Amino acid sequence: MEKDKWTSNQTYIALGNLLNACAELKIDACPMEGFEREKYNDILALKKQGLNTSVVATIGYRSDNDTSQHTPKVRKSIKSLFA
Template sequence: MGLIDHLKWRYATKKFDAARKVSSEDLEKIKTAIQLSASSYGLQLYKVLIIEDNKLREQLKLASYGQSQITEASHVVIFCNYTTVTEKHIDTYFTIKSEVEQTDISVFQRYSDFIKADILNRSDLERNKWSSNQTYIALGNLLNICAELKIDACPMEGFEAKKYNNILNLKEQGLNASVIAAIGYRSKEDKSQYHKKVRKPFEELFL
């Protein structure tokens, strides 16, 4: 099967089989796909939490309008963007870049200054929105790798970010819960799997 077939197979799973768990081997593959996600300037200004603890997920369910995916899925993946982007974030990226490429960090000074000027001159609101947008690119990679591994997933925006931030102590870390995904295996009782995929036809979607 190729990517198109995998994408035709997947759907936003509404009811998971709580007895089935994603293996540690597959979790590592999912983490690698997220790590390899594209991001603006390559900065990856977010953290990713993978939650399995049942008690914690019960709390998160209350902050997710009671949606059963939070507790029935194998894991909940939470993409958290940095609410304040600083020079330190950019410096950290170039430190890693110099180590990976085995190049003196001074070589990247002009590029580093350019990025800082671009990002740090934006308002806090603009930077927060920009870093939040980056998490959706990583979410797309998660959905793709899960489909390839035949792991079901449900991307979710239906949650109260402020409550997530409080439960997970994210604000203290300069983070905000941006978007989440429940991953696991579909229940036979999930009627959504039998529905035909509804998408705009090409002539409506493309100019």
């Protein structure tokens, strides 16, 4: 169990490198947690390979037809977050 936790945490090093490489190449990337790991494991037959899902990252280029890509992002102020 300790080894599983350690190896899962190590994927974040690779994830950081992936995100940096994507940024350098101007490729959009989105890391995600909160997904159903067991379903990913089943769909990808990872258990047969002794593997387990720990994080998911999507990468690609946004569509030119994406009307929201130039919309300003909504961010809460630091004051409202840490009041």
